[in-house]
Amino acid sequence: MDPQIIDYYNEMPHEVNVIDKMNEELDEVQKENDNLKKKLEEYDKIMKKYQMPRVKVESVEEYQLLEKKLDELGEFIDSETSNLSSVDLHNHYHNYGKSGDIMPGPGCIEDENGFIYKSINKLDELTNHQNREWCEHRILISVEMFMKTEGEVHTGIEINLSGIIFGLNNNSDQEQLPLTYCELSRLNRPSWTDPEDLSGMQGHNILNIPYYNCEKCGKLDDYGEPENYGGLFCIDCQP
Numbered sequence: 078m079d080p081q082i083i084d085y086y087n088e089m090p091h092e093v094n095v096i097d098k099m100n101e102e103l104d105e106v107q108k109e110n111d112n113l114k115k116k117l118e119e120y121d122k123i124m125k126k127y128q129m130p131r132v133k134v135e136s137v138e139e140y141q142l143l144e145k146k147l148d149e150l151g152e153f154i155d156s157e158t159s160n161l162s163s164v165d166l167h168n169h170y171h172n173y174g175k176s177g178d179i180m181p182g183p184g185c186i187e188d189e190n191g192f193i194y195k196s197i198n199k200l201d202e203l204t205n206h207q208n209r210e211w212c213e214h215r216i217l218i219s220v221e222m223f224m225k226t227e228g229e230v231h232t233g234i235e236i237n238l239s240g241i242i243f244g245l246n247n248n249s250d251q252e253q254l255p256l257t258y259c260e261l262s263r264l265n266r267p268s269w270t271d272p273e274d275l276s277g278m279q280g281h282n283i284l285n286i287p288y289y290n291c292e293k294c295g296k297l298d299d300y301g302e303p304e305n306y307g308g309l310f311c312i313d314c315q316p
């Protein structure tokens with residue numbers, strides 16, 4: 078006969094009450110469980126920074142409206158940064174989130190109209206305020222990467238901040254956002270995206286924010302380009 082759970086507990090000295098022992102073990106398991114829950118909450122909080130918010134659209138018009146807002150964001154960033162010197166940009170970045178107190182400088186909390194604040198607000202607004210942490214992190218990490226690449230020599234490759242923010246690679250096949258950022262973003266992409274797509278863009282390319290149900294089969298997709306295909310289709314149903 079197979080050993081029974083009661084045999085295990087019966088091996089304990091007689092004075093130990095089986096129920097007490099079981100309760101003790103249950104307490105331990107619960108403690109362990111609470112610890113794991115806490116750890117998971119911390120992990121979720123960190124991961125939120127890598128979860129690009131998506132916006133579901135119902136029609137070609139809605140899709141194009143969102144595309145237009147994304148274009149405008151790019152134009153805004155380009156025009157703002159064209160007027161900023163390298164030093165100004167550093168100040169905006171380093172003062173972000175800090176209070177200037179007596180002498181508010183560029184990028185300080187008091188400088189609400191600073192371009193970093195405005196860019197984060199615009200990104201948060203066009204993604205329907207779903208995940209401000211992501212918007213903030215995305216803008217800041219892009220500025221960081223921009224400042225880093227600015228000093229390097231890139232023959233024939235123009236580096237602009239909007240390109241980094243959008244998650245595009247500048248024809249150089251070199252990711253402009255940090256590799257870890259891209260990997261964590263990929264890990265957090267929606268379950269309906271193609272797991273075989275190893276292009277690496279899925280999960281962090283801002284142009285993938287709008288998604289929809291395919292007009293033909295109903296599957297979720299973010300392929301877009303309705304102006305080329307005459308509607309919102311998934312990759313398999315494109316005419």
Ligand SMILES: [Zn+2]
Binds near residue numbers: 291292294312313314
């Ligand atoms: Zn389809």
